[in-house]
Amino acid sequence: xxxxxxxxxxxxxxxxxxxxxxxxxxxxxxxxxxxxxxxxxxxxxxxxxxxxxxxxxxxxxxxxxxxxxxxxxxxxxxxxxxxxxxxxxxxxxxxxxxxxxxxxxxxxxxxxxxxxxxxxxxxxxxxxxxxxxxxxxxxxxxxxxxxxxxxxxxxxxxxxxxxxxxxxx
Ligand SMILES: Cc1cc2nc3c(=O)[nH]c(=O)nc-3n(C[C@H](O)[C@H](O)[C@H](O)COP(=O)(O)O)c2cc1C
Numbered sequence: 001x002x003x004x005x006x007x008x009x010x011x012x013x014x015x016x017x018x019x020x021x022x023x024x025x026x027x028x029x030x031x032x033x034x035x036x037x038x039x040x041x042x043x044x045x046x047x048x049x050x051x052x053x054x055x056x057x058x059x060x061x062x063x064x065x066x067x068x069x070x071x072x073x074x075x076x077x078x079x080x081x082x083x084x085x086x087x088x089x090x091x092x093x094x095x096x097x098x099x100x101x102x103x104x105x106x107x108x109x110x111x112x113x114x115x116x117x118x119x120x121x122x123x124x125x126x127x128x129x130x131x132x133x134x135x136x137x138x139x140x141x142x143x144x145x146x147x148x149x150x151x152x153x154x155x156x157x158x159x160x161x162x163x164x165x166x167x168x169x
Contacts, residue, residue: 003062005093007046008070009086009131011123012055012079025050027078028102035100044069045095047138048102051109051121055079058135060093083124086131094139103138112137 016027028050039045044061057073059066074082095101109121116130126134 003064005060005090006063006066007058007060007088007090007094008066008084009056009058010070010082010084012082014050014053014055015078015080031078032100032102039099042069045093045098046100047095047098048100049138051106054121054123056123056134058095060090060095085123085126086128094135098143101138101143103141103143105137105141108137
């Protein structure tokens, strides 16, 4: 029998100084390239958001895979104050087609924060309802470069938008 699926969310604070290329932080693009190379081998999925100097990441997969990935990611010097927000057993993945989806959606996120009386994106202050609402928003959103999640062959046949951004396509 396969292991139970879990969903882990955490918050962290970026350690790098801003260096944007094509509207995206170079370091964030590097993290996504690494994630998209590594995660499919481990059937690890999820979503990453970077805003206001903070990361919010949701990792989904088998329990041992997720906790091992979290422990590895938590040691990464590109961020600090890594704090687990939630660890839940799930029946079904919310991020089926993605090795690591990246969602920007700043205005939609701000609207959600307003509903929760929060001014800025500060994931340490998020309660369980807001976390669930955010995950719903991220699950329904297009990836940053806009290609359809229903096209799983994309990354195998074409260099990704992220790789092109870093000149590695
Ligand atoms: C906020 C953040 C999120 C990350 N997410 C992932 C991830 O989902 N998968 C992954 O393999 N690495 C992720 N990393 C990078 C890992 O910490 C580590 O650098 C990487 O897995 C090493 O991969 P490599 O051995 O292929 O170079 C993340 C790093 C940060 C700072």
